[in-house]
Amino acid sequence: MTLTESGPSSTTSGSAGSSLDLGPAAALACRACGHRLALAAEFACPQCFGPLEVAYEFGRVTREQIERGPKSLWRYKDLLPVPSTVEAHPNMDPGFTRLVKADRLGAELGFRNLWVKDDTGNPTHSFKDRVVAVALAAARELGFRVLACPSTGNLANATAAAAARAGWDSVVLIPSSLERAKVIMTAVYETSLLAVDGTYDDVNRLATELAFEQEDWAFVNVNVRPYYAEGSKSLGYEIAEQLGWRIPAQTVVPVASGSQLTKIDKAYGELVSLGLVDGAEWRISGAQAAGCSPVSTAFAEGTDVVRPQKPDTIARSLAIGNPADGPYVLDAVRRTGGTVTDVTDDEVRDAMRLLARTEGIFAETAGGVTVANARKQLEAGTLDPDADTVLLITGDGLKTLDAIEGQVGPTATVPATSAAVREALGISS
Amino acid sequence: MTLTESGPSSTTSGSAGSSLDLGPAAALACRACGHRLALAAEFACPQCFGPLEVAYEFGRVTREQIERGPKSLWRYKDLLPVPSTVEAHPNMDPGFTRLVKADRLGAELGFRNLWVKDDTGNPTHSFKDRVVAVALAAARELGFRVLACPSTGNLANATAAAAARAGWDSVVLIPSSLERAKVIMTAVYETSLLAVDGTYDDVNRLATELAFEQEDWAFVNVNVRPYYAEGSKSLGYEIAEQLGWRIPAQTVVPVASGSQLTKIDKAYGELVSLGLVDGAEWRISGAQAAGCSPVSTAFAEGTDVVRPQKPDTIARSLAIGNPADGPYVLDAVRRTGGTVTDVTDDEVRDAMRLLARTEGIFAETAGGVTVANARKQLEAGTLDPDADTVLLITGDGLKTLDAIEGQVGPTATVPATSAAVREALGISS
Structure with a gap:
């Protein structure tokens, strides 16, 4: 690869938004103090250092207009901070994944109206393709020339693949202790790994340091994070559209940084205010692993203060001990009548296997976290067994084979005779 | 699992087709002697032991009717041997995967109008979800109660997952030497493995023996093979629809049993005869690995006789040394002006990496076989660089990590300082 040595001119990445086309995005707004600034590659409030979020001025958006759109998240481009020409640039076209009616899983868990949003169908098989696609589109418009991220897994895959398809250089930073299999999954795209x-x-x-020093590097989850995070809104839009323009009464979302949960809640709110769904109430609940449960701990304690933890769980894609959006998760969950709970690693493994054997969906550990917490919340009476319920499955089991390595295997090993097969299966001949 | 001990009554799996709903399927016809018999769970001609194929009586089918259908292969249910109610039964709803305009790959290979049909987006990430879905639907109608297969990889995943989702028992037979990672990918669905x-x-x-002995077991690729194989037609329909109801001038297809190539050719022919596309000529070419090249060898020798080989290639999903549809592949390829070629394992690995770094698509080894042969055929002048060309990518690289294990890795290992990062990437600070 050829990485440029100097950044873009200050009239691009550093400039205010007047000449930018980021669709309905109108400004950046501080989630802490409300300060607004022009669209730019900024992620911290210049007044209070709080996190910045995209604020919108939506035009008229109709169901018909969306339904005529492409079978990807770009059908919602009028609701995302991306240029109106976003589809014209080669990208991974992620999203519009299956919403699966999960009657067999529902029967096992005790839900009578259950769906699974199966984001393993994305190009690199996790929801990260969505957020990276939006980050890339915004980064292009903001004048960046290199896509970058720190990651140990799904984000590394998604960033390297998206950059490859777009013809961008990319830089992916991983801990040197990362397992060989995970290294291969990202290295194959020939990123600078x-x-x-x-x-x-x-x-x-190191990524944060480099984001300041290398002016033309867009670290998707650092200096263009406000745009990146908005990509998760597409999950909320899709769920509602796929249910026939209806917001489910209950949505259970795994919590890592917490961003995904807050953005699904944001999407639901936008759909209501734009008149795209009938007025609805919804409950959003969060799912964590016991080995990394800062938000569920704060929820249980009734506090707003999310105390950092040192993660120790097989659910590595959720192992963020100091979640940036933790307080906002608590807000959304409490406002909508949800809860945040956590489950043990054994419960996670059992739930992965349950999902696979009932619905044929092999999720990564995070999927097990969602399913196991849904069961727990139902048993605790904080989810309603009769209400329409959607569980978020955000990544693929093929990426975390080690998690169930010791749990599953052949039923039996037999000689190559039909009699041996029958005997092994307890069938009389 | 509870496997039933006796088969279905002889009025179901053994019965003639009068009461069966298999959509437009009208009969089974021998591909060798033309003998026709009623729809049933048969796979060999009672007259000559030749292979049986589904024959159709299509009703009126329109583009609009298809376009209104679901975003899965069931949008083509009026062209497949499945009940009209097929979608009502829980199934994996595979298909309608992305057709990706591949300009960057095209530029590297020398094609000016190139697309990749990316079937890694299927639920278990290979085209086998298509054929298994059709096999399951037909098997249900034919009275079977257990789904089964012999497989070392993609088919095992697809069969076990589809049975899980449908609530069927399944039996998957694998060689006991299969690598642990591949065992896990199937065992997770809690099939009888x-x-x-x-x-x-x-x-x-052993599978063939059991197919005769266990009357209610549908071995997808043995006793219900005529139905199963038709599932690959959906690839041809999708490619044409996604190109705007147009058959591409050139299609390059990997050859294992050869079934997929012949069914894509069949699908194109049906689209023409049903008036769904404008009259078109097309060329279909086959792609094999040098370590398992019985069809390309026969093609090169100008013979119709496909001599069995003992496979030795990293492209294990294509390693069928005695391909059942080999002669039919030769027919289709010669009739349409295509060729069948083969490439070395090194060329396969290079092509996998080329596809990943240009389009962000991580294919299994079979995808490398397709890409490398397309390059070879272009260089030989047997493909036209200006014609619309589609390459079939039928399985996911996450399942064959070992194939490129020694080929890719980190660019560098560095201390956690930005200066070290810049130095490793050759950037002056």
Whole structure:
């Protein structure tokens, strides 16, 4: 690869938004103090250092207009911070994944109206394709020339693949201790893959440092994070459209940084205010692993303060001990009457297997976290067994084979005779 | 699981087709002697032991009717041997995967109008979800109660997952030497997974024996093979629809049993005869690995006789040394002006990496076989660089990580400082 040595001119990435086409995005707004600034590659409020979020001025958007759109998240481009020409640039076209009616899983768990949003169907088989696609589109418009991220898994895959398809250079930072299989999944796209000696926290700090120093590098989850995070709204839009323009009464979402949960809630709210769904009430619940449960702990304690934890769980894609959006998750969950709970690693493995054997969906560990917490919340009476319920399955089991390595295997090993097969299966001949 | 001990009554699986609803399927016809028989669970001609194929009596089918259908292969249910109510039964709803305009790959290979049909987006990430879905639907109608297969990979995944989702029992036979990772991918669905001591050939023979003995077991690729194989037609329909109801001038298809290639050719022919596309000529070409090249060898020798080989290639999903549809592949390829070629394992690996770095698509080894042969055929002048060309990518690289394990890795390992990152990437600070 050829990485440029200097950044873009200050009239691009550093400039205010007047000449930018980011669709309905109108400004950046601080989630802490409300301060507004022009659209730019900024992620922290210049007044209070709070997190910035995209604010919109939506035009008229109709169901028909969306339904005529492409079979990807770009059907919602009028609701996302991307240029109106977004589809013209080669990209992964993720999204519009299956919403699966899950009657067999429902029967096992006790839900009578259950769906699974199966995001394993995305191009690199996780929801990260959505957020990276939006980050790439915004980054192009903001004048960046290199896509970058720190990651140990799904985000690394999605970033490297999206950059490859777009013809961009990319830089992916991983801890040098990462398992060989996960290294291969990202290295195959021939990104600049740097194995960094240190923990994932060290890698993250390095990414933030580089985001300031390398002006033309768009770290998707650092300096263009406000745009990136909005990509998760597409999950909420799709769920509602696929249910026939209806918001489900209950949605259970895994919580890592917490961003995905807050953006699905944001999407539901936008659909109501734009008149795209009939007035609806919804409950959003969060799902964590016991080994990384800062938000569920805060929820249980009734506090707004999310205390950092040192993660220790097989659900590595959720192992963020200091979740940036933790307080906002607590807000959304409490406002909508949901809860945040956590489950043990054994419960996660059992739930992965349950989902696979009832619905034929092999999810990564995060999917097990969602299913197991849905069961737990139902048993606790904080989810209603009769209400329409959607579970978010956001990544693929093929990426976390090690998690169930010791749990599953052949029923039996037999000689190559039909009699042996019958005997092994307890069938009389 | 509870496997029933006796088969269905002889009025179901053994019965003639008068009461069956298999949509437009009208009969089974022998591909060798033309003998016709009623729809049933038969796969060999009672007259000459030739292979049986589904024959149709199509009703009126329009583009509009298809376009109003679901976003899965069931949008073509009026062209497939499945009940008209097929979607009402829980199934994987595979198909309608992305057709990707591949300009960057095209530029590298020398094609000016190139597309990739990316079937990694299917639920278990290979085209096998298509054929299994059709096999399951037909098997249900034919009175079977257990789904089964011999397989070392994609078919095992697809069969076990489809049975799980449908609530059917399943039996999957694998060689006991299969790698642990591939065992996990299928075992997770809690199928009856039997590791058989012997080669894959031994496993196949055992499956055929069991198909005769266990009357309610539908071995998807044995006793319901005529229905199963038709599922590959959906690839041809989708390609044409996604190109705007147009058949591409050139289609390059990997050849294992050869069934997929012949069914795509069949689909194109049906689209023309039903008036769904404008009159078109097309060329179909086959792609094999040098380590398993019985069809390309026969093509090169100008013979109709496909001599069996003992496979030795990293492209294991294509490693069928005695391909059942080999002669029919030669027919279709010669009739349409195509060729069948083969490439080395090194060329396969290089092509996998080329596809990943240009289009962000991580294919299994079979995808590398397709891409490398397309390049070879273009260089030989047997493909036209200006004609619309579609390459079939039928399975996912996550399932064959071992194939490129030694080929890709981190660019560098560095300490956690931005100066070290810049130095590793050759960027002056």
